[in-house]
Amino acid sequence: MLVQAHGLSKSYPKVFHRSDRLRALLRLLAGRREVDATTVLHDINLEVWRGQSVGLIGENGAGKSTLLKLISGVLTPSGGNVKVHGRIGALLELGAGFHPEYSGRENIAMSAALYGLSSDEIRQRLPEIIEFADIGHYIDEPVKHYSSGMVVRLGFAVVAATRPDLLITDEVLAVGDESFQKKCVRWIEEYLETGGTLLLVSHSMYHIQKLCKHAIWLKGGVISAQGDVFDVTQAYLSYHERKNTTQAPQRAVVEAQGMEFHLLDVWLNDESHEMPLLLEHGEELRVRATVHSRDGRVPVVMLGIARADSTPVYGVSTEMDGAEVTLQSPGIYMAEVRLPALCLLPGGYTVRMHALDTEGVRMFDTIERGLTIRGNARELGLVRLPHVWITPDILPSLSGGKVDTTS
Numbered sequence: 001m002l003v004q005a006h007g008l009s010k011s012y013p014k015v016f017h018r019s020d021r022l023r024a025l026l027r028l029l030a031g032r033r034e035v036d037a038t039t040v041l042h043d044i045n046l047e048v049w050r051g052q053s054v055g056l057i058g059e060n061g062a063g064k065s066t067l068l069k070l071i072s073g074v075l076t077p078s079g080g081n082v083k084v085h086g087r088i089g090a091l092l093e094l095g096a097g098f099h100p101e102y103s104g105r106e107n108i109a110m111s112a113a114l115y116g117l118s119s120d121e122i123r124q125r126l127p128e129i130i131e132f133a134d135i136g137h138y139i140d141e142p143v144k145h146y147s148s149g150m151v152v153r154l155g156f157a158v159v160a161a162t163r164p165d166l167l168i169t170d171e172v173l174a175v176g177d178e179s180f181q182k183k184c185v186r187w188i189e190e191y192l193e194t195g196g197t198l199l200l201v202s203h204s205m206y207h208i209q210k211l212c213k214h215a216i217w218l219k220g221g222v223i224s225a226q227g228d229v230f231d232v233t234q235a236y237l238s239y240h241e242r243k244n245t246t247q248a249p250q251r252a253v254v255e256a257q258g259m260e261f262h263l264l265d266v267w268l269n270d271e272s273h274e275m276p277l278l279l280e281h282g283e284e285l286r287v288r289a290t291v292h293s294r295d296g297r298v299p300v301v302m303l304g305i306a307r308a309d310s311t312p313v314y315g316v317s318t319e320m321d322g323a324e325v326t327l328q329s330p331g332i333y334m335a336e337v338r339l340p341a342l343c344l345l346p347g348g349y350t351v352r353m354h355a356l357d358t359e360g361v362r363m364f365d366t367i368e369r370g371l372t373i374r375g376n377a378r379e380l381g382l383v384r385l386p387h388v389w390i391t392p393d394i395l396p397s398l399s400g401g402k403v404d405t406t407s
């Protein structure tokens with residue numbers, strides 16, 4: 001086991017207002033040491049095994065960064081304890097660990113030394129780290145002149161070169177540009193394939209699902225759910241869906257218009273209204289979406305089907321199938337996918353179309369439509385799978401060759 005946390009908690013003193021500070025000072029002067037505190041993490045029990053990839057999700061202020069800082073030793077717990085049996089590579093706050101006055105090159109040397117690389121190793125790996133960071137002549141400029149993206153590039157390049165036992169990253173993928181994100185995702189995938197362990201904080205469920213097999217949902221400083229990444233992210237997303245239905249709907253529309261890839265509309269069998277589409281079991285489903293691309297780049301479009309209780313059924317994208325989207329007018333693309341003889345069992349489903357960037361890495365927009373499959377079926381589950389019962393009457397024909405399956 002790589003990480004073991006027992007009853008971990010963290011409190012911060014309550015000193016948000018001037019009056020809080022004054023009260024704290026008066027207490028100290030009166031010889032009382034205890035101060036009012038807010039507990040932001042309560043009784044966290046956690047185990048991470050070697051080779052696991054764990055996503056940490058939750059709303060703003062849920063305590064994700066605090067938990068990562070406790071695990072990486074940047075903060076000390078107020079209660080409980082955490083043990084890490086291995087070398088940690090942590091990408092936490094932007095630029096933490098870099099000296100602003102020194103150049104990128106000098107900072108690489110200092111950070112790599114802190115990670116335990118010898119001066120020979122640093123000299124050997126420097127070109128590879130500089131190549132990974134790929135920030136051109138800025139490598140010899142002081143870090144204080146860097147953009148946030150450049151700082152992340154430098155940080156990731158150093159951590160990648162040191163290949164830690166446990167990689168801890170906090171929203172790193174959200175800062176870099178698309179090509180760097182892609183490079184980081186590829187590096188993390190390779191790192192995991194070769195036995196690495198990952199603890200990743202991200203607000204992007206796409207990245208969490210792509211890189212992690214397990215997930216932990218932190219809510220108000222306690223673990224609300226943990227387990228299989230799809231179960232936990234689905235539970236988290238449906239919690240948000242329920243929450244958002246009680247909020248003003250205009251917000252989503254306004255936000256969507258500022259997006260790089262914005263879904264204009266989604267049609268199920270040529271219908272685009274809010275009412276669920278009614279379909280007989282075994283009929284064809286056609287799903288069409290139009291996407292506005294702010295700078296004209298070609299989007300990746302993804303289709304997802306889930307049962308009404310959020311159980312995922314199927315997901316596929318134009319990128320996975322190597323399918324092209326159609327340019328309709330400047331900046332407007334259309335994607336259509338047809339599912340002949342849809343084998344979903346009768347019930348309520350949600351069809352989702354997602355707009356992603358050209359690389360299929362970042363998800364920008366989602367539109368959902370309801371789908372009701374009608375029909376009489378006593379079978380259980382989500383889909384009707386082709387199958388055959390081996391009955392006495394067809395048994396003799398088995399020796400002759402293949403058996404036809406019913407569908």
Ligand SMILES: Nc1ncnc2c1ncn2[C@@H]1O[C@H](COP(=O)(O)OP(=O)(O)OP(=O)(O)O)[C@@H](O)[C@H]1O
Pocket residue numbers: 012013040058059060061062063064065066067
């Ligand atoms: N140094 C600090 N002093 C006081 N309170 C703090 C401090 N750092 C964090 N907090 C509080 O602790 C809570 C958890 O913060 P944390 O940064 O861990 O959340 P998070 O889940 O990472 O949020 P986000 O998604 O916004 O990054 C928040 O309410 C925050 O205001």
